[in-house]
Amino acid sequence: MSAAEQIEEEGLTAEEEIQIFDTIDKWLERDVRPVVKKFDHADEYPHEIVEQMKEMGLFGAIIEQRYGGLGMSASTYAKVVIRITEVWMALTGIFNSHLIMATLVQRFGTEEQKQHFLPRFATGELRGGLGLTEPNAGTDLQGIRTRADKDGDNYIINGGKTWITNGIEGTCYALLTKTDTKVTPAHKGMSFFIVEKGDGFSVSRRLEKLGYKSIDSAELVFEDFKVPAANLVGGVEGQGFYQAAGGLEIGRINVAARGVGLASAALKDATRYSQERETFGKPICKHQAIQLKLGDMATKVEAARLLVENAAQAYDRGERCDMEAGMAKYFASETAVEVSLECMRIHGGYGYSKEFDVERYYRDAPLMTIGEGTNEMLRIIIAKQLIDRNPV
DSSP states (O other), X not given: OOHHHHHHHTTOOHHHHHHHHHHHHHHIIIIIGGGHHHHHHHTOOOHHHHHHHHHHTGXXXXXXXXXXXXXXXXXXXXXXXXXXXXXXXXXXXXXXXXXXXXXXXXXXXXXXXXXXXXHHHHHTSSOEEEEOOBTTBSSOGGGOOOEEXXXXXXXXXXXXXXXXXXXXXXXXXXXXEESOSSOSSGGGGEEEEEXXXXXXXXXXXXXXXXXXXXXXXXXXXXXXXXXXXXXXXGGOTTOHHXXXXXXXXXXXXXXXXXXXXXXXXXXXXXXXXXXXXXXXTEEGGGSHHHHHHHHHHHHHHHHHHHHHHHHHHHHHTTOOOHHHHHHHHHHHHXXXXXXXXXXXXXXXXXXXXXXXXXXXXXXXXXXXXXXXSOHHHHHHHHHHHHHHHSOO
């Protein structure tokens, strides 16, 4: 099947994909690029830009068209993320966490849950994210302590979550809880709920960050918070750990695509500046030391891009792709860190100045080595999958 045929089968024709890219490119240049520094330096939430994203359908990017979404394949979605990240990475986080929540409902929810939530997710009427991380449980999801206890037709939730993207500005979350604290192994007692803000649900504080500005990261607190049993994703307890793994595949593809976008932006800036800046009577791109840097940077960016494409295509084929998504996220995020640093070094003192975008790339890049699973853990997942797929 050709790429064009594959896109058409998955909901978008090749022409529609091109139109979407063109619309996004024009929006980025007209409305986003001129204001990035203003919002990033002030760490201010871009309300107007988020409304524009809602109008373009980005909050329904990978939601099926029958539920009101754009129906993008993961391959198309990754390309969109790369484009937006080249201008401003924070925006991709605002809809990524939201779309992981939507993916959980779309892949694992009951039909009633899909009908109830997905159309509202697609328009951005309900907008939010993923509630996994706790103060003592990040990569080790089995360590969560937030509990959901059955009470008639409801569950009562107590606990807290931290580093939750869209925690302040969002209204709805996919919340991972313990519904059975005694079962062994612990992951069999975990369940997801789709929860909307209400009595017993509060935001305790906004978390300040090195980079990734203008997007709210918060601590959430649940005190006797009542949730209808109908909001248990899939309608069956004990499936949360497996559902999280499925949702994180698309999240890791998103983060990998961000790595490509940020590294690509840094490479473009370094390439341009190296031709403009002169030392010892010639542009610095004529110096072998700079050429070695540019050669390494360009090769790593292209390799990261191909790994993202490979992971997205595996996802679109419906294959298990934790290894492919892990490889893409691991390599692309490390590439973003390396390339952003080399871009700063090529710019010299100007790279350390807030007048240039370079310092933002440098601040934003490290997040991607941590978010959606640390790179240390992903290397272990890659190794385990390598062994499982190649038994002796």
